[in-house]
């Protein structure tokens with residue numbers, strides 16, 4: 265069947281609007297004529313593969329990655345630069361508009377290719393070979409990867425050494441590699457605990473691979489250090505922290521800087537600030553370094569402890585608290601001049617409900633999900649806040665993800 269592709273969907277598929285309904289076609293661009301294979305229906309969505317590209321869009325570029333269209337990560341690598349930027353921009357604008365949120369959306373800020381500082385890959389030993397890579401989209405198959413153009417050179421460089429060492433952990437599992445200021449932080453998860461021989465050979469592996477900490481994780485994700493050569497350190501502007509294995513970190517240092525600059529500028533005139541969903545202190549610690557009085561709230565104990573043991577924390581107070589079940593109440597929030605809130609993808613409805621009835625003058629909301637951001641933003645607007653310009657940041661280059669942030673200020677008398 266021959267179809268014309270009308271637009272790109274939120275997840276990067278081309279969408280052909282036909283008499284029979286919309287068909288989602290990966291790797292197809294608006295303005296293209298394509299011959300498609302069998303249409304498959306899943307959860308009410310019609311999907312088809314491109315069999316033949318009959319008329320290519322001038323905006324199409326050759327993907328730079330050998331694994332494009334297989335590993336399932338970079339769905340937008342075939343988009344030319346302008347079309348790619350427009351896709352991300354329009355996605356944010358469309359989501360906000362659909363939710364009924366009126367706000368100015370600033371041009372998307374982009375991070376460089378090759379700046380992703382953490383990857384998580386699967387491994388499986390098959391005969392004499394070790395497959396190491398990402399899961400193929402919608403399948404259990406591992407796409408064996410030697411190169412990844414979104415990851416930092418430090419991460420890509422360690423893959424051949426990892427590939428040699430991983431079978432020592434058993435037949436299959438996953439590995440997380442994070443590039444930090446003083447080397448790589450590697451966590452391997454496998455069925456069985458590492459044996460004594462592996463532990464004895466860990467020093468040689470770490471030295472060869474530039475690994476500062478090697479840990480093992482059980483199936484529940486609980487970690488145990490195998491060898492720490494140098495305590496891993498991450499710098500948030502001029503503040504440093506020793507992050508626990510598998511802690512939350514923004515995917516790129518450059519994107520994190522953009523988020524932090526926005527937050528710091530918005531917090532300029534505020535003295536007493538509460539940082540909700542504080543992670544390892546990416547915002548709290550640099551603000552503390554500026555002499556502000558900071559209260560950081562985070563549910564993961566190891567992350568809260570990392571903030572607490574940072575030499576940069578100054579007078580920061582730290583609270584371990586589940587903000588979904590036990591949000592800060594309006595009376596608690598009213599002690600602060602400003603709030604930073606940076607929740608997971610689910611958003612922060614219970615906490616936002618309390619903020620909406622608080623009298624906090626200023627809130628900066630950082631989000632990795634435009635849908636929950638829009639929902640939460642409307643609650644704040646209904647509670648008497650006004651929204652400033654929304655700034656999108658594209659940290660997951662070529663994926664369908666996008667981050668965004670905005671400042672909310674309480675309207676006088678509301």
Ligand SMILES: C[S@@+](CC[C@H](N)C(=O)[O-])C[C@H]1O[C@@H](n2cnc3c(N)ncnc32)[C@H](O)[C@@H]1O
Nearest residue numbers: 512541542543546562563564586587588606607
């Ligand atoms: C998007 S991250 C932001 C972290 C930090 N602001 C940063 O930029 O590095 C969200 C954080 O919320 C924490 N978190 C998740 N659920 C939570 C909850 N119910 N209560 C408090 N913190 C939670 C996670 O552990 C994670 O550190």
